[in-house]
Amino acid sequence: MEIKKGGVVSKLLENVYIPKMFKVRQIFPRPIIESKNIPEVVKRELAQKKFSDKIKPGMNIAITAGSRGVANVAIITKSIVDFVASKGASPFVVPAMGSHGGATAEGQLELLxxxxxxEEYLGCPIKSSMEVKMIGHTEDGREVVIDKNAAEADGIIISCRIKPHNAFRGKYESGIMKMMAVGLGKQVGAEHVHEQGMQNIAKNIPIIGNAIIKHAPILFAVPCIENAFDETCKIIAVNSDEIAREEPKLLQEAFVNMPKIIVGRCDVLVVDEIGKNYSGTGVDPNITGTFSTKYASGGVKVQRTAMLDISKESHGNGLGVGLSNVITKRLFDKLDLEKMYPNCITSTVLESARIPCVVANDKEAIQLCIRTCVGINKKAPKVVRIPNSLHIGHIMLSEAxxxxxxNYPDLEVESEPEYMQFNEEGNL
Structure with a gap:
């Protein structure tokens, strides 16, 4: 597909006014566990008798690792590995990420x-496989499968992050139950969770998750919660028989700690970079308001969204572009459909992978969004620019x-309004 600068599209956009922008700091509460203190926090949690007594010398214990860009995920995972090893057991890590990584064992290793x-950093094996084992049935008679290596271990520890989901609302969203039902389920299990549609996923996750607790050797979970700055603010161990009761409380804590775009509304949202390391759908719609389903809502109220680039950590998985109105040729050229489409096939949600309007560069992406907004002041459009949906402590607002x-006591102005600088190719 030919996308070039200087064609008809460029001529239609060349006179669209792009406003001056100024930098602001968004002020949020900032509870934090410093990275250097994480090993001690994990050790203190797991040293409690009800957890440490479950780890016996000689046991083979699987520890989950997901596909999200969890803050300090390497340190947290290694801390769990080290504690298990200190008890005389043999830990190994399993990728628990459903169909992510292109639904291949190699792709999931690449993500980790x-x-x-x-393996060098963790000091233990990573057993990556898409093979699953049927371990039992749900209360309504459905087969339940999980990663075969984990199923055959003597124990499983669920390491994960708890946060609001980007496509549905329920008592259990992104967290322990979902890590078991979708993550450990690999592609097959993830499809079982999603096959009745997103309208039923909030019901299916605990049904399948509780069945896994019943039929698999789940020892306990070690979930974390992050603050508004993508920093670890809580790590807690939760026993297997406490997960169903405690996870909803932790989800509410996660909601409280989420950041937001404080101005609340804009005409155009510019996202510098999307990626799986920022959100399962490239951008977190809880921030950007760009939801792929009608079963969740929130975020900034926006008329047009431009996405400019994709992170190298995504390895071409541009899931989330479909939630944008315009993307750049640079982003488009990096898309790997073999990495994107397995997610859609598994989740049954196709909207996230649809290709929006593609233009030659950053400048035209912003201009196309402004030009096609309706009912706004084109001479003073309200534009918000964020680096990504995970790091929004410092953002840019247009001069309007x-x-x-x-009116915004939690915003601190950091610069005077200036025009954004574009290079000869029209990129920021």
Whole structure:
């Protein structure tokens, strides 16, 4: 597909006004566990008798690692590995990421390596396989499968992050139950969870998750919660018989700690970079308001969204582009459909992988969004620019917001309004 600068599209956009932008700091509460303290926090949690007594010398114990860009995931995982080894057991890590990584064992290893999770760093094997084993049935008679290596271990520890999901609402969203039902289920299990549609996923996750607790050797979980700055703020161990009761409480904590775009509304949202390391759908719609289903809502109210690039950690998985109105040729050229489409096939949600309008460069992406907005002041459009959906402590706002800053006590102006600088190719 030919996408070139200087064609008809470029001529239609060349006179669209792009406003001056200024930098702001968004002020959020910042509870934090410093990285250097994480090993001690994990050790203190697992040293409690009800957890440590479950780990016996000689046991083979599987520890989960997911596909998300969890803060300090390498340190947290290694800390769990080290504790298990200190008890005389033999730990190993299993990728628990459903169909991510292109639904291949090699792709899932590649994702883990991108987060620093390697056998050399962890000091234990990583057993990556898409093979699953049927371990039992749900209360309503459905087969339940999980990763074969984990199923045949003497024990399983669920390491994960708890946070609001990007496509549905329920008592259990992204967290322990989902890591078991979808992550450990690999592609087959993930499909079982999603096959009745997103309208039923909030019901299916605990049904399947509780069946896994019943039929698999789940010892306990070690979930973390992050603050508004993508930093670890809580790590807690949860016994297998406590997961169903405690996870909903932890999810509410995660909601409280989520960041947001404080101005609440804009005409155009510009996202510098999307990626699986930022969210399962490239951008977190809880921030950007760009939801792929009608079963969740929230985030900034926006009319048009431009996505400019994709992170190297995504390895071409541009899931989430379909939630944008415009992308750049640079982003488009990096897409690997073999990495993207397995997610859609498994989840039954196709919207995230649809290709939006593609233009030659960053400047035209922003201009196309502004030009096609309706009912706005084109001479003073309200534009918000964020680096990605995970790190929004510092963002940019267009000059139309400048005189409104007194209305936002949790925003701190960091620069005067200036025009964004584009290079000869039209990129920022």
């Amino acid at each position: 390596a991108g987060y620093g999770l390697t 917001y400048y005189d409104e800053m007194k």
